[in-house]
Amino acid sequence: MRTVSTGRFLLKRAIQGLFVVWGVVTVVFLLRFITPGDPVTFIAPLDASQELRRQIAAELGLDRPIYVQYLDYLTGLVRGDMGYSYISKTEASTRVFARLPATIELAVAATIVAVALSIPLGVISATRRHQPVDYGATLFSLVGISTPNFWLGIMLVLVFAVQFGLFPTSQRGIGSPQIVAELVYVTVQDINLPFVGRPGTGAQLVFEPRMNVSAATDAAVTWLAHITLPAITLGTYFTALITRLTRSGMLEELGEAYVRASRAKGLPESLVRYKHALRNTLAPVITVVGLQLGTLIGGAVITEAVFAWPGLGTELIRAINLRDWPIIQGSLIVIGVGFVLVNTIVDAFQAYLDPRVVAD
């Protein structure tokens, strides 16, 4: 019974998600037509003749009617084609997806920092109410949600990079896959994905063990040194937010009748707190965190700007300044679709944690 309704719930969510994705693509496509400025002006030389301008517009396909351009863009997207960068003339999708891993790495690191710190802190704070640790946690979460993360990043750089020289001030240094690459070298041969690329024999992963342990350790140290400050910068707001939510959720749950009943029948306090109360606290916490995912991605954009982190946000801002439309559109679509995707996953996870969600 439960599995059937959960399945239908997820299917409904997925269909809704598809509609939102279509909306995202359409809005992003229309953005070029509702904002002032002709893209050709940005590409053409300042003294370009009308003839040259027309020629550039025709080359980029900008002289066609809107609906033709729209359909063309949609069919391109389905094949993974986002057009060519106006500036560098390379494939927009390649550029966008090349920048994506750095952003995901940063967002995941920040989430790990936030979850690892905030849930214990929230629980401790709720169970030791009106004690110094509770006041400390409350103060931290108040200041944490009130601090602009770019400023926090600069302050961290000021203290830990400039004053003490413990961390580098900026750049990514090394990507996490490179740590693994020192141990096992993985190559992909002959990719044959549906809709993308040419027909072939199928994807083949070739593993080549290297086991450069010392090199891997060096890489890991470099990686950690570069990601620590950005991850704290991006993660602090969420640490503060989740601490707050966990604390108030736990307080509410601990006052419920079932907690009193469990205590009355002699269940160990740890079981009451962590198995029952905490589990019921987490479902609404996850909802809010899911809704705040946008803040995480938005925060990543500005954190990247502070630390010169070569992610999607840096690419987007560069493209906006240059009016490189295929890159702007591609980055926005990846961000929007990523949000919808992660949110759907969060919904599914929540349905698993709290089956009451499905009933709504």
Place this chain on the structure above:
Amino acid sequence: MVGLDDLPVPVSNETLGRVREALTPSPRTIRNLRKELRQSGLAKLGIALIVGVVLMAAFAPVLAPHNPKNQTLDENQLPPLGFDRKTTNTTTEMVNGSITIVNQTTWVNSTVEHPLGTDSLGRDMLSRTIYGARTSLIVGIVGTSIAALFGVTVGLLAGYYSGRIDDVLMRSADVMLAFPSLVLAVALVGLIGTASLRVPDPFVVVGLTPNMPETFTLPGTVIIVVGLVNWVWFARVARSEALSVRSEEYIKAARSVGASDRHIVLRHVLPNSITPIIVLATIQVAAIILLESALAFLGFSGTTLSWGFDIAQGRQYLSSSWWIATVPGLAIVSTVVGINLVGDWLRDALDPGIEGEGGGP
């Protein structure tokens, strides 16, 4: 089903009167607010911080010791009171026919003239921080008003009519939500451009403070964009409130005696949804102030008198003059902490039962 001409979009005096009535708190609400305020020191701190920032913004020309735009290059990067800055002066000297380079360490001391120091162009940090409060507050309050007006209208319509209107409005809200507000704001401000509006400063017009800037620059695009990217939150709250009251008996009763939809929405649905909307609006002012500072930091702003702009400037001088980036950041944090504390106070007082129940072992 009613026609679209019944929608409460055109705002008449009568409508305004009803909205005002809906916004007037009941005696019980005022009692709750007072009681909560008496018990909470944090709420008092929040109100004090907000009053401080509002006064700073309102009387900026009177309070600021210097013109925030005046550059005095020979007084650049002066440290705040109680600190000093070490610099190395490099001079060349002719000694016995050969040139030697002499590195001389000198100390730059703070002056009472510039209690919070000066920036890289010798502009007074205290004055810039005071003027920055104006930008933050105006963008925060006007931006929130735009978001609330638009979002609450959409949300009430969606929740009250439900059905197809609801579906269309809420799906478009979902599309909006898929773009993080900062990303959308950066894209919109970056692509539309930063139009700004110069408003004459009343203090200077009257002649009270002749040395201060004659006009104050309102970042027009930023104000509208931060409002437009945040309406969804209001729409969601207003919609769920409208959904929960629309099936109440008194709404049915009002409908059965022939009350128009506009009457019901303004007279019954809005007043019953106003509490969560006010709490949300408070938190949104804080969120929009943070958003404005982020936009200014990234260079997408229409004004140079903004805390975020100063932080971006100070970032280049971190190793020599830490205060340029630090001071405006502290101003942002105190303002936003103040607003969040007041938000907590309103939530606790207007919505009893959310927090403060339960209790540990």
